[in-house]
Amino acid sequence: VGFQKILTLTYVDKLIDDVHKEFRDKYRNEFQQKGTLGLLNGTFDFKDDFMRLLREAEESSKVRAPTVMKTFEQSLKSQKTVKCMIETRGEKPKEKVKPKKNKGSKKEGPDAVGAPGKASAGDKQSSAAGDKEELTKDEILQKNREEFFRRHMKAGEKSSKSPKPEAQKEKGKKPRVWDLGSSDAKVLDYSNSGTVGSAEACPVEEFDPDMALGDRNREPGRLYDLEYESGDEAEEEKVIQNTSKPSAKKGGLGGMFGMLKGLVGSKSLAREDMDPVLEKMKDHLIAKNVAAEIAVQLCESVAKKLEGKVMGTFTTVTSTVKQALQEALVQILQPQRRVDVLRDVMDAQRHRRPYVVTFCGVNGVGKSTNLAKISFWLIENGFRVLIAACDTFRAGAVEQLRTHTRRLNALHPPESHGGRAMVQLYEKGYGKDAAGIAMEAISYARNQGFDVVLVDTAGRMQDNAPLMTALAKLIAVNAPDLVLFVGEALVGNEAVDQLVKFNKALADHSMAQTPHLIDGIVLTKFDTIDDKVGAAISMTYITSKPIVFVGTGQTYCDLRSLNAKAVVAALMKA
Structure with missing residues (x-):
């Protein structure tokens, strides 16, 4: 065991491997015939082979002798x-740079190593270095200053000469032309368009309809329910099957006792029994994007509902609480008043007036985009739509609606509807009063026979008092039939703050005794949240208003109606 530490032989491991292989190959037949017991009594002539392998190993180690380290001499x-090796302060070590050149010269011409000219040059360098070392510190500083001023003057002369060729090269900045773009900037200039300050139908735009529509196999005019495939039931079945198989192997009594351990046998539920389950449920809801305050209120309401309730024999506390919470969530998502837009539009048609919808919300949630989706859905149901561009603040807001109008007219050209444009844009440009534009648009729609007026407003934060006052004025003056709050599904606690303050601002700044508050919610960006659907619960719980539309993508067909059971299934998914 200790031979490797005693002997400093590098070939020992290789020698042992070679001896093992040689011995095995030479006596393989005897191993197979005699077996293990026969080998104990047998004799093997292996001395000559061992000595030969030892000599080969020693010779191979001599060939690869280790390199000896150089001595200091x-x-x-x-x-x-x-x-x-002594360096004076402030002096640059120039001696180190010059030997590099000598090394380069040696590489270029090996015969020139012993040339007398090179030796004399080396002597000159050493003498010059010796002279520099003999100088005093004041003389070295003086020389360094002279070199610095000389370099500075040379740099000034170069910079004074350089601007002439640069002035010739400067010919003005050229615009970049992208590979897939247009080189003509006039194509992108919409400032002198004829539709500014009017309500004329926008020209038809040529574009790929598949890109705007998405699903071509859909039924025109139908608003599909939100779908969510929950794998909970399948997972629970798998868990039950997996747990039942091993218990059957162990024995009937063990499996039966294991199943009955978590069951409550015909007794009333106490708060102490539910607290651990409710705490887990609350954390689960918060993780699914439900506002923390609302998650606590939901768990409290479930606890009050179940406290004192007599349980069945074969039911667990967890399953009972989960079922009660699911029922409460479905009830929240199905408010008493259901908003049916198509029914209300037809009712307004009978009274020969346009049905007015106002969109409001914070910045960047997708008001204009979802307004275009709702316009497409209304057009496919046979209604004429007038879009009122009342966002007179954000740069590009009017142009965005103008582009949507062109595309919607391309999908539903006037030729297919008796020469009438199904969608028009009413806009007065930027910097105008939004309430006045909305009033003019509603009057124009009444005179021209439009069925629906969709009013797009500027995005505003709920804490901005002047902008909230302007929104309350727009709603109070024009009295829309439906006020939709557009909120994104990504928010958590912010959803509560937004809706509470929007409703409060509409109530405070309205002059009417019964102010018009938010009637419904449009939940956008629902395709980006996977199963974190808690914003839907937060918004409906705080306002008691229904979610009318759900935006699920970027095409005109990506608009759904809320399916409460699908949302609850996604919310309760582990």
């Missing part, structure tokens, strides 16, 4: 003198 450092 053999190194280059021993040839340097102490004087040449």
Whole structure:
């Protein structure tokens, strides 16, 4: 065991492997015939082979002798003198740069190593270095200053000469032309369009309808329910099957006792029994994007509902609480008043007036985009739509609606509807009063026979008092039939703050005794949240208003109606 530590032989491991292989190959037949017991009594003539392998290993180790480290006398450092290694402060070590050139010259011409000219040059360098070392510190500083001023003057001369060729090169900045773009900037200039300050139908735009529509196999005019495939039931079945199989193997009694351990046998539920389950449920709801305050209120309401309730024999506390919470969530998502837009539009048609919908919300949630989706849905149901561009603040807001109008007219050209444009844009440009534009648009729609007026407003934060006052004025003056709050599904606690303050601002700044508050919610960006659907619960719980539309993508067909059971299934998914 200790031979490797005693002997400093590098070939021992290889020798042992070679001996093992040689012995095995030479006596393989005897191993197979005699077996293991026969080998104990047998004799093997292996001395000559072992000595041969030992000699080969020793010779191979001699060939690969380890490299011997140089002594100090053999190194280059021993040839340097102490004087040449001393560096004076402020002096640049120029001696180190010059030997590199000598090395380069040696590589270029090996015959020139012993040339007398090179030796004399080396002597000159050493003498010059010696002279520099003999100078005083004041003289060295003076020389360094002279070199600095000389370099500075040379740099000034170069910079004074350089601007002439640069002035010739400057010919003005050229616009970049992208590979897939247009080189003509006039194509992108919409400032002098004829539709500014009017309500004329926008020209038809040529574009790919598949890109705007998405699903071509859909039924025109139908608003599909929100779908969510929940795998909970399948997972629970798998868990039950997996747990039942091993218990059957162990025995009937063990499996039966294990199943009955978590069951409550015909007793009334106490708060102490539910607290651990409710705490887990609350954390689960918060993780699914439900506002923390609302998650606590939901769990409290479930606890009050179940406290004192007599349980069945074969029911667990967890399953009972989960079922009660699911029922409460479905009830929240199905408010008493259901908003049916198509029914209300037809009712307004009978009274020969346009049905007015106002969109409001914070910045960047997708008001204009979802307004275009709702316009497409209304057009496919046979209604004429007038879009009122009342966002007179954000740059590009009017142009965005104008582009949507062109595309909607391309999908539903006037030729297919008796020469009438199904969608028009009413806009007065930027910087105008939004309430006045909305009033003019509603009057124009009444005179021209439009069925629906969709009013797009500027995005505003709920804490901005002047903008909230302007929104309350727009709603109070024009009295829309439906006020939709557009909120994104990504928010958590912010959803509560937004809706509470929007409703409060509409109530405070309205002059009417019964102010018009938010009637419904449009939930956008629902395709980006996977199963974190808690914003839907937060919004409906705080306002008691229904979610009328759900935006699920970027095409005109990506608009759904809320399916409460699908949302609850996604919310309760582990």
